[in-house]
Amino acid sequence: MKSPAGLLLAAIELDRDSATPLYRQLYLQIRKQILTGRLQGGIRLPSTRTLSQELKLSRITLLNAFDQLIAEGFLVSRTGAGTYVGDEWERSGHTEPPPPAPPQLSDLSQSMLSLRSHHFRGVSYAHYSADTPTSFLPSHGAFEAFPQHLWKRLLARHSQKPSKDMLGYGELQGLQALRQAIAEYVFDARGIDCSAEQVVIVSGAQQAFNLLAMLLLNPDDPVWMEDPGHIAARIAFQAHGCRVTPVRIDEQGIDVQQGIAECPEACLVFTTPSRQHPLGVTLSHARRLQLIDWAAAHQRWVIEDDCDSELRYSGRQLPALYAMDQSDRVIYVGTFSKVLFPSLRLGYVVLPPALVEPFCTLRAVLDRSPPTLLQAVTADFMSEGHFIGHIRRMRALYQARQSCLVGVLERRLGHFLRITPVEAGMHLIAWLPAHLDDQDIARQLAGHGVHTYALSDYCLQRYLPPALLLGFAGTAQAEAETKVQALVQALKALGQPV
């Protein structure tokens, strides 16, 4: 067995071409040997003269490393007696402890994680990141059409001088200028008459759903969820222990009468009235009145997730539920993820006045306001008129992309898929032959590099014919033929008659 000093010398490998200075390399390596127990407390190190010769290092380099190790207590210098390893680092005996077996996830899930964690076991958090041209994932927009040059200029405008306003903890409710711009936008676009004081900025709709679940619901409280419906919202409510009651969707949207008949005690309704997620139906005016009247009469909460209201290509845009509600029961949730971009991580909630203070308090417990810089840039983008123009351009672009993709799909796969174009949103529904399992098909297509979602993934109880969600917003007209060809090839490879 090597002597401790030999151990030290043998283990040190210096890279003279590295950008890391030699003294720092030496420092890190000695420290690691001490922390891992290879060099134990009380051991005397070779003199700097010896080390200097063995390692071919100047004594200055050695002393620099030793000074730092001594300052941190890893080494102890005894005047006239040399340098020793500090003995505080010695953990146990003189044998190296056997490396402990890492705990297994299966053990953890059963005994070491919270009970609520079973609500989200199996949720996939993997992100599909490679840029596959054959992907039809619904959340992929036309990133290349984003006005990046303008955005960069606004970023620079707010990055001139370091200031407490931009760098410090911002307004917890969100930047006033952004809240004001949102209040004006939702009035113009969605008929919502609210003040900036009722607007709270969040890091996206998903954060809003979690905050609202925590604020308004107790474990086991019943909640109506649309069936098929928003997967991530449902999991958020379940993670907070709520009991989810599926309410079916028909051509008028959520079936309020079914909800009242089957779960009249629901504390909260989660709904996507502008464009039902994922089917794309618009909640009818009559159903809106039913829902609002019931919520008012029984003091229930309604979360209106206004997803994709900006991206409407045809059919009538109805004002938000929030705008029709006279009883302060509706909470409106909007996001910039679709109309600007997901990684901006900005969304907003418009609250009845009495909920503002408790919502902000809970928000302070969970998180702070999103980065002020990005809020300031978004506020300028809105108040200077770029936002409305951008939405208009994206709407035209996505409408053209949908028509093009529908044309190609019908020509190439019209005998196999029944295509339902949508009036709004970023994906269409492609109905499969009735005997197929859409989850199987989606999984197998992904194996061939063609990414879609299965409609069944969105269903709670309800039986719907098999279908795939095909995102069209990320498919430029010039790519449609190639992407559909890849889909055709993949379906052929699965043995489907295409």
Add this chain to the structure above:
Amino acid sequence: MKSPAGLLLAAIELDRDSATPLYRQLYLQIRKQILTGRLQGGIRLPSTRTLSQELKLSRITLLNAFDQLIAEGFLVSRTGAGTYVGDEWERSGHTEPPPPAPPQLSDLSQSMLSLRSHHFRGVSYAHYSADTPTSFLPSHGAFEAFPQHLWKRLLARHSQKPSKDMLGYGELQGLQALRQAIAEYVFDARGIDCSAEQVVIVSGAQQAFNLLAMLLLNPDDPVWMEDPGHIAARIAFQAHGCRVTPVRIDEQGIDVQQGIAECPEACLVFTTPSRQHPLGVTLSHARRLQLIDWAAAHQRWVIEDDCDSELRYSGRQLPALYAMDQSDRVIYVGTFSKVLFPSLRLGYVVLPPALVEPFCTLRAVLDRSPPTLLQAVTADFMSEGHFIGHIRRMRALYQARQSCLVGVLERRLGHFLRITPVEAGMHLIAWLPAHLDDQDIARQLAGHGVHTYALSDYCLQRYLPPALLLGFAGTAQAEAETKVQALVQALKALGQPV
């Protein structure tokens, strides 16, 4: 009573100097009258010819407004019969409904909010935003010293072209480049040997505490909290229903023996070993061993909030608890709020391997990864060496600021306050005469524009002498005299013998 048409005409006020086009003004005003019920379903509007004359508007302008209102169903055009208000908008009868009384917060808190909301009632979320030069708030750093010019350049570098990488949903665990830079930093600075796969980026330490509470703890699970200790962390654990057991702090840090004696069943320990928050003590090496050994033997979790480890001015920096733990019981939480800036909203968690997947899954349920742009800029700032240099400069700056402020305080208030300088962090402790109530004093000082925190706010059970936390990091040497003078004046105004 005016005719409906007269009502319409009388109510419309157009601002010809406004940036909003006239047709849009007209559209918004008619829509509002319909939504508020002043113009009711079935009412026929004056002809565009009449309106054109009365309102002095071109017919093109009128038709533009009407087209939009018709498209949205607010108006209905009957060929040859003129334009009518759509009747879907009619809510009830012919009288305007009385404005409903908004619900009171007191009603809401009792019957309409979740039970858990009582855990955070009364938490203040107000943010002190005006730039008061007399403030000693502990979280205010030297914002003016931030390398904004460099930061702006890095922002621009990552904003050149719109791309899916920068705009799309990013990697849920956090940007790989940032996780890699953090893994290298915590190895160099804190002795933590981990891979980038064990690092998860969060929106700040507070989000990490909430995620960990949800992941690891059930309602009523007992948790050790330092007393005095981190207020926001404690509220997070309480908001998730945990039972908080106060464990006292002495000159060696958290009293592990007391915790074991009084609450051996604790599932989790929350601790700030590098620099106890708020007292500033460093957890001794012996206590670290006790804590880690107990956690390993009984399978408890330890959250190591490594706040202010970067800002150490004197005394020895010990490696992180995480680096000493051989049993995967310690979870390390770091933040960029102090060493970069709070509004960046970036923090990180270093997890034992078995917790990575469940933590990321829960994170996907609650929120997405922070904005990719800010992660990419921070990654470059670290990997290009600016981060270490910035910390070094801030450390020197804050050390000088503390010495200066201590000098002025001792000279001007040494007979009244007993000043304890700190070895690390951004605030010092100023002990008050024993008969005073520090919360009263802090509140009254705030009334005179001098902002501090009372030590008692941080206490759970323990009696400590009254003291104020005085932030020094935000007080330039040149301002120290003026700020202390304001404090002296305010104390005089409170009738204190200064």
